Amino acid sequence: MRYISTRYDPSSSSPSSRRYSFREAVLAGWAPDGGMFLPERIPHVSRGVLESWRGLTYPELVTKLLALFMDDGDAEDATQNAEVDKVPLRKIVDASFASFAVPEVVRWKALPWPYLSSSSTTASSSASLPLSCHPLPSFLEKQEPPSLYIAELFHGPSLAFKDLGMQVLTNLLEHYLLQEGRRMTFLVGTSGDTGPSAAAAVQGKVAMRLVVLYPLGRVSTFQEAQMLATHGGVGGSGEKASGAAAEAKAGTLGTPNVRVVAVEGSSDDLDVPIASLFGDPAYRCGWFRDPPSHDCQPVE
Known part of the structure; x- marks a missing residue:
């Protein structure tokens, strides 16, 4: 995977024509021509792969997604393969979330059914209690009655989603x-x-x-x-x-x-x-x- 500036101009002899590795883009932050970096292509993820990811933990999912934007799928630059080492990548990701207050990193809570419909007058005791869903919310499957889930993004060290x-x-x-x-x-x-x-x-x-x-x-x-x-x-x-x-x-x-x-x-x-x-x-x-x-x- 290579990265280009939003001002990319392949016909130019200036830095705007250059393509960058993931490492270079991360270390630079901004392209030399003042543009922002974007991937040269958007990786394709099939429905089957998405289905296989449903059981992943949040750190596992982050590792999978990062690898898509680090790998050089067409083997254009052999040095890129040495730059992307899945073992340290997984260690980096795991270390990144080790300080979070909950093991699932992002915790899902079900909004009790009475809040979803003004016409509803009764609710089961189980539906009125917060429900932790890990690793993926169960709204991906058909439910009766339908539920609304809220993602808690505040379990990091600064309590901010960032x-x-x-x-x-x-x-x-x-x-x-x-x-x-x-x-x-x-x-x-x-x-x-x-x-x-x-x-x-x-x-x-x-x-x-x-x-x-x-x-x-x-x-x-x-x-x-x-x-x-x-x-x-x-x-x-x-x-x-x-x-x-x-x-x-x-x-x-x-x-x-x-x-x-x-x-x-x-x-x-x-x-x-x-x-x-x-x-x-x-x-x-x-x-x-x-x-x-x-x-x-x-x-x-």
Whole structure:
């Protein structure tokens, strides 16, 4: 599987004509021409394969899906086969969900029948109780009466749905960076959920450092406390924080590879300097990579 920019132009001699491996796309984040990466093709999954996946656990399903977007099905590039090792991939995925509060990662709960129909006046005792369904919801099969299921996406370390993707992404990045003997710094601007999720995912990583910027007074007290609890530096947003957020910072040593900074303005205002930084390939290569990568510019 190769990846191209949304501004892909095969007739051009510029970076817009280049095709990237999964590893390159993950490490770069954005294409060098300013576009976003997308797979060159969408893998086909037959109905039979989908049926065979119904009994998979959530980590098993994630591993199957990731492999589809990592494999080079037409064997175009033999080096890609060495890059995709199913054993470490499964280990990476399992490690990504090990910190979740429930073993099924995503828990399904049945909405009691009385809430589904105003015309219903009675309900069985079993239908009125929450029903855990694992690994796949039983609404895929015919039922009498029909049921509505709710997916609980809040069992990750930051209690946000973004943990589902963030944990896997950061573990993939850590895996690739350690293989290459490099470190990388990540800059995040958040309006609430992304910051705590990213900080929780990067904590303890050897090859990754994180700087989180958040708008002062424009995130919830709980989210601010979550971020400041991971802050490992001195100063920064601590002087501006108050209440529960200040107490959270005062009561923790944080983690050395995470810095949290409160800034004036809105989350939209944060986008301006961040976009400026990422629009400068030379700066990205020199400041965000340790050591600076000689092949950084064509990759990013």
